[in-house]
Amino acid sequence: MLRSLFVDFNSYFASVEQQLNPALRGRPVGVVPVMADTSCCIAASYEAKVLGIGTGTGVAEAKRLCPDIAIVLADHAKYVEVHHRAVAVVDSIAPVRQVLSIDEMECELTGRWQHRARAVALAERIKTELLTHVGECMRTSVGIAPNTLLAKLASNMQKPNGLTVIELHELPARLYELPPKAISGIGPRMVQRLARCGIHTMAELYAAPRELLRTAWGGVAGAEMYDKLRGQWYGPREKVAKSLGHSHVLPPDLRHPAGAFAVLNRLTQKAAMRLRKQNVYATSMSVHVRCRRGRAGHTGDERAAQVGETQDTAFLLHTLEQLWHSGLHLLPQPVMVGVQLHGLIEAGQHTGDLFGFDEATADAQAVTAPAGSLSARTAQGMAPLRDRRKLLATIDTLNGKHGKNTVYFASAQAGLDHAPMRIAFNRIPDLESER
Ligand SMILES: [Mg+2]
Known part of the structure; x- marks a missing residue:
């Protein structure tokens, strides 16, 4: 059963810059928090990414890799404004259940929309409407899966402009090619903790018993991860953020x-x-x-x-x-x-x-x-x-x-x-x- 449709904008900050300034389109663009060679990119356009420039690349290094890169000062107000427009467009097609960040949102699939062909058609419509109503530079990668965790993972599997479906029967083999850190919630520290439990690969993560994950995570979050990896449905986060x-x-x-x-x-x-x-x-x-x-x-x-x-x-x-x-x-x-x-x-x-x-x-x-x-x-x-x-x-x-x-x-x-x-x-x- 497919229940989650996850929309993730590609190179969001850089795409907004390209959308608002046609001179930047088709060009490597780096978005920086401060105009200085010692600063670093907080976002890079897809054209810059193929040259090896990404979030965290220093400006000096980016200029070395690509002498004619356009370095643009971040303008948060613009990104927020486009974000609200994008959410409104998606919500007019499928109700947005949660907004996870400035460039990520999730819709819950219900009824007949849970079937693969319908869900894919819905995703294609969302992508097209975003290009039409928010802007031709605003490409997205969409993931469709049984729950939020897996749909987010799916959205990351094909970039840019991706559309990936993970069905229950494809688990877990479909994910074996990915490292555990591809999963949202498994950061560098968690990777180390998993390694201490003998878990290095996705196959090992799936083979680990629930109790071992509980130990690795140091609590109930590990047991929840065990269920989420197996496609179990779960509700959105609590209304009040914990931090x-x-x-x-x-x-x-x-x-x-x-x-x-x-x-x-x-x-x-x-x-x-x-x-x-x-x-x-x-x-x-x-x-x-x-x-x-x-x-x-x-x-x-x-x-x-x-x-x-x-x-x-x-x-x-x-x-x-x-x-x-x-x-x-x-x-x-x-x-x-x-x-x-x-x-x-x-x-x-x-x-x-x-x-x-x-x-x-x-x-x-x-x-x-x-x-x-x-x-x-x-x-x-x-x-x-x-x-x-x-x-x-x-x-x-x-x-x-x-x-x-x-x-x-x-x-x-x-x-x-x-x-x-x-x-x-x-x-x-x-x-x-x-x-
Ligand atoms: Mg993104």
Whole structure:
């Protein structure tokens, strides 16, 4: 039974650029977050990809491989606008069940559309309508399979302009030619964990018993993967994302510890604002730094901390500061940084501030956390939470009205005097949209 139809745009950012600027069509195009030879491509057109240029290729390297490559500055607003149009077009043909990223969406096939010939006809119609109504450069690869995991995998099997069907009876042999990392959710770290369990190939992954996958994944996610690989249907993700966050490739002039920290500070403020917008609370926070691979061999590092249940910018900035000074500040040549807030819970399940300075107690100025603990230290010198709530709401309103960085906390930017904020945040797209 075919139930999932997965649409993935080919070279999305580069295709949008080619669509909007005919001079770029048919040419190798690299999209960059910052105009500099030390920057790297966050997307490449198909013409560039055949020359070996892809996401992550440095601009200097791309120019060496292809001297007349067109290097284009990313314009996130354009990509978002085209995204909304594309979703509307697909949704007019088959209801879109979930949008997975800026260039990926899934439709659920029901009734007679679950039969192969009908599903393929539907996919062809979606492809044609996208070319007609969004643009002739907007090519897609479509995957059709019994569930989302397999349909996404199928969409990656033929590029560009692919249409691949995986039927239940073709499993698992049809996938044996692919490496396990072709599966969404099996990243470099998971590949290592699987290797430790003796799993290196797709055949070995399919041969592994459910319990072994549970061990490899360290929990129920492994058992779920076992079922998904066998085509079992599963629902879309929970409505509330379990985590949210941002990461940024640092522009060349901020590739030093102070610059990295300044960017992390902004990313934290942005993430905290999103918590409040979605009305969810974070229970833990992690910060990662990736470094240029040098002789020292540093590739980066990450730190995490529990934050109770919070959506408070000031508290998250203090946590950031502590995580940063626990060793991240010593990493040489940072090139990319990110902040993630995890374990999100909805406001309805929020149990008040675990550290004891929620509204009921904040005004009493009685911080009940043990002396020396993270919360006690960070609570020092902060306004009572009720006042901070009002302040945060005001900041969110101002930023919503006048642009993202109209007002922001400078509290954690001490020591950054030599690293002025020259970065124009709203012009640099989040890499998360590339996932
Ligand atoms: Mg894509």
